[in-house]
Amino acid sequence: MTAPLNPPQPPHGKPDDSDPWQEPARAAGPVPEQAHEEDGPGMRTELRDAAVIAVAVAASGVLLGLLWLWLAPRVPLIADDKAVFLKDTEGEQAIGVDGTFTLLGLAFGVVAALVVFLVRRRGGIPLVVGLAAGSLLGAVLAWKVGVWAGPETDVVAHAKSVGQGVVFDAPMELKAKGVLLAWPVAAMVVQLALTGLFGPRDPEPFSSYDDGYRDPYGAPER
Template structure:
């Protein structure tokens, strides 16, 4: 129903535009998860294993490669959060809650896609079969895993923080109401008497 001033007539097209832009942002950001997954699989430290024919052991029991894989995912997620938020802000500078939700949903989906893709492209999950295939006393690598699932939130958190910072610094401002002096706000100068 239109407002008294006629402003409601274009609310439906505007809402449709915002929802379309939110969907585009969500899909575009989520697709970036493929890139993050590929990078994570290539850059994450691999955990070397060795088998004696009957059991599988860590080649270096003091290695920190497993923690490094989580750290790489989180750091790259932070970077992707900053980049995707900057891209969405540049594309849709007018803002709107729908675009913010689209960015958040896309970042969460992108993190999940990156995680599952990196694991799928990494070494096989069947460690026993892998050990048998390479033979005893040969080094092979453990499956890529994300042990700290909180790293999945690095991308959406960084995206939301970056978008908030960019919007507050460079976003559109609400128009300020005009300032009128009503004669009562400031004291009258001395000696000024009201007209009779």
């Protein structure tokens, strides 16, 4: 007589540890909080942090506007009995006003991205969107603050108040509105670069399907 080919069945209710096809046992009870933390914050937390970052970055636009008003060159105007015109027709003060705003916007974008990265190294799409939106709002706010706190915007009334032949400063204005994008563009580029270089790395997948797997039937090697 020959022995039966089927292996003996384990007792009812007790898994056989030697079965290669057996599903691994799962730990009973709730999942530890540490497992959730390793997967990163939830979407609600990311949206909340993005909103806080957007408001904080936008509020710093007041400082940029004051610095722009302080550092930008003045455009001199002069008036006669007929019109108001530039005192120096070949001057480059107007270009300097836009250039100063652009440089300040780039600097604020780098600083904002660096601070946000140090606070939240994990990054994420909501954070980048919040940083970009806050930077754009901050740039617009800086422009409005500079115009509001700068020289009189009513050029005709200002010319009449100072009198004919008296030099006075033109109101603060941006000739090229595209400079408002300097801050958000710099912030996004620096944020993405810092996250890519120094941010946390995702676990690498298995190199192949066969890693860590052994055929229980001992298939011969080729």
